[in-house]
Amino acid sequence: MTEKIIEINGLTKNFKSLVAVDNLFLNVYRGDVFGFLGPNGAGKSTTIRMLLSLINPTSGEIKIFGKNLFSNRREILKNIGAIVEKPDFYLYLSAFKNLEILGKISGADVSSKNIMKILELVGLDKRASSKVKTYSHGMKQRLGLAQALLHDPELIILDEPTTGLDPQGIKEIRELIVYLSKEKGKTIFLSSHILKEVEIIASRMIIINKGKSLIEGSVQDLLNNGKNEVSFQLSSDGEIRDIIHESMWAQKLIKSDDKNFVFGLTKDEIPVLNKFFVELKINVTSIIPTRSLEDYFFKITEGLEE
């Protein structure tokens, strides 16, 4: 098994009577792009703040790089780059000066060559000497990435990094995350309240709500393995129900009425089943994939499910 970069065991944080994080367990492995998914107020930020020692846990254990965070705080933080919520900087200083200050404290190479290289990576090199107060939100978000990367950390923790960005900005950030993971081999811990975002870039994920872990695993598995519900609308002169019941697909049928048959399928099985119907002269009027994860997550975010 690959090395655990983050290991959270039974983490709990109470704010007076409010339980923000409730006995949370999770593991992030080296090379993961780990999606930390949950609706707003699920406890994502509180967890991330605890990972970065901004908040003291009420109980539980956090290990990063195999070491206890609280007894090895400085050593661990040296190897973490992070954006927590919105990226805030010293507005009265230039982007360059901000990076210089933050980099110095992190023990990064703060030569102007290196700072400019990072600024170029996030596309801010031309505005390096502008005061941050003149920056747009998107620019600050990118500067946030720059400060997280400046000291070349092993683990990058990004808290909702695409919030407030335009589609182009979102695309750029996603590409950058993929680049950091694939090309630079960084482990990335990415929180989001948007399933699609996690689906696109994450390799593994966890969904939490009300501070509790609901589901954890590989994104691929969670999205594909029997979890997708596909509704086929069919019409035929023959007895469709009988045909299905006599075939191998019977066991995948979840529910049905006269015309609509809902199957639990992997992505690969959808065209196969389609072909099966077509060959039997059954008209397929529509195929509607209703992924259960999405449904599930949607229900959570809408607060429909406890």
Add this chain to the structure above:
Amino acid sequence: MIMLIGIELSKIFRKWRSYIGFAAVGLLVGIVQTAIYFQGSGYLSFATRSFRDSFEYTGNLLNGYLVAHLVLQALYIHIPFLIVLVGGDLLAGEATAGTYRMLITRPISRFQIVMSKFIAGLIYTILLLFFLMMMSLGVSLLIFGTGELIVVQKSIIVFAKNDILWRFFFAYGFAALSLGVILSLSFFFSSLVENAIGPIFATMAVIIIFMILSALNIEGLKEIRPYLFVTHMTQWTSIFDVPIDYSNLFKSMLVLLGHIVGLFTITFLIFKRKDILS
């Protein structure tokens, strides 16, 4: 640590509010100097009226020392308000700006953060005092020359030329200690909240309330005077007394130092346990 202090200082000196203190001191001292330059004999005749009738006197009493002493007397109560502008912002300013998160997720301990900020604040305080000294003592000596210093406090004292400068240095040192308490107090308030305005006004309020309490001549209130740091701050005047009541002076210095250490310790303990939610 030195690097952190340097960073904190550069943050302080890149904020325009940090220059309010310098501008105010420069302006006030300039006004006092101008006024004395043109109308100084008025003050002097007040100071010398006790002996003008029965004594002949000679010498330059209207000199740089007199101006520096007047300025110190006039500004001693007010410089704290200038220090508060910076002290109240030290921690809360980071909370307001959200930069706490950037700072605390760095590989430095919270003690280092608090300590470096506090030391940077102290350096600012000392620099402001040094500026006051250069403006009020240095520049005044250039404009008005030297001479004996006449001080009207509990008694009228004329200090010999060679008996003055060390008193000023002592007084500025004592002032540094007093302002250190103000800084510590505003720093303490600064650790409690996430907005610099609160600590600034809270500290000012404490100073004003303590000043009123220590000035009111009511029997019951006299009892609490020794417990108000403001009372000890005003002890600097005894440096310009003959003889200097060293035991009282050192006691006050110790009390002030105790305040600084105490307030810093409390601030650190609060900050260490603080959950950063900003």
Add this chain to the structure above:
Amino acid sequence: MKLKYYFGIFSVCFLFVTQLFAQTKEPKVLLEAVNAKFSKVKDYSADVRIKVDIDLFKVPETTAKIYFKQPDKVKMESKGFAMLPKQGLNFSPNKLLSEKYEAIYIRTEQIENISLDVIKVIPLSDTSDVLLSTFWIDSKNKVVRKIASVTKKSGEISINMKYDDSSIKYGLPTRVEFSFNSEDSPSTSQNQNPKEDLQKIQRGKLQGNVIVFYSNYKVNKGIPDDIFKKNQQD
């Protein structure tokens, strides 16, 4: 003013009575003799050392150079600050005698084996600060050894003068001790408020001594008037 008026009436009555019975010497003659002797000093300069010991009023020991020229030009010069009671510059009773006054002879006293004539002098001018002065006159040397005055502004002032063999020729003292004693001076009052004490001091109510040592007299050497022109006090 009223007080002075009554005091004046009382004094005149007192003078009248005492003149009838006790007059053995003519006080004005004694005073004039002193004045005549001093007027032989056309000018002088001297070095002074001044020790001030007055309650609530602390001044370091200072030195200065003083100049005097008849009739009333005085000048004090010092590298730094120096203060000297005004009577410490001009020892001539000239000023007193130039205005109307009444003088009465009281008695003869022996002090330190010197026979002194005690004379009371009452200035008659309303503008005079002095209400009553007592002079102890060394008639043999024609010098004043002691003056005790009651003043309006400063309470009681007494001046003790000491001479050495050479200075006495000119009537110039080598040591003068001024004693100030104000009726409601801080040290005699029971006032608990130090601010009020200070205000009294500031009104010139002094309590304490000033001792002035004179040395290096240069008498009748001629002093140019220029010296008295420039005033350092401003």
